Amino acid sequence: MRNSFAGRCITDLGTSGGCGKGSLVATNASAGKRSGWLTFAAIVLFSVGFLRIVSGISYFKNSAAINDLTHGAFHSQLWAWGVWDICVAALAIVAGLALVGGADFLSVGFGKTVAYIWAILVIVQGFMLIGQASWYSAGMIALAALVLYGLAFETVDEGV
Helix, strand or coil: CEEEECCEEEECCCCECCCCCCCCCCCHHHHHCCCHHHHHHHHHHHHHHHHHHHHHHHHHHCCCCCCCCCCCCCCCCHHHHHHHHHHHHHHHHHHHHHHHCCCCCCCHHHHHHHHHHHHHHHHHHHHHCCCCCHHHHHHHHHHHHHHHHHHHCCCHHHCC
16 A cells, blocks of 8 residues: 655655556645544534623523532532633633634643643532532433543644
């Protein structure tokens, strides 16, 4: 099998050879592609970020639809839960923007660092709330674990 590198064909043994008809050749167009895991992580970060903004606003509103969180970390102080959700949302949206390259001043490395911090905070919060909202906590932990997996197996040269 031969690969294309800088405009010439190289065989598996490293010797130069002609690219015959029907041989497998990788083009330079594939070098700009991003990994699906990094894109998945960015989509999850955006989704969770926007949902956390809505959740934070509902905490500020003191809605009756909120679960009983009196035994949680902030007890019955719903405004504190609102601030927490807005902060987690901000981390998620900034990390998502950096991962997709949506902001010129944010690098992919910065986005990965913020996404790691976000995932650790979400996992810790998931374990803190597992007694009050078990399915919500399990979903948060699973999504954060998938984001961690996507970030851990994405190499630096594959990113944007």
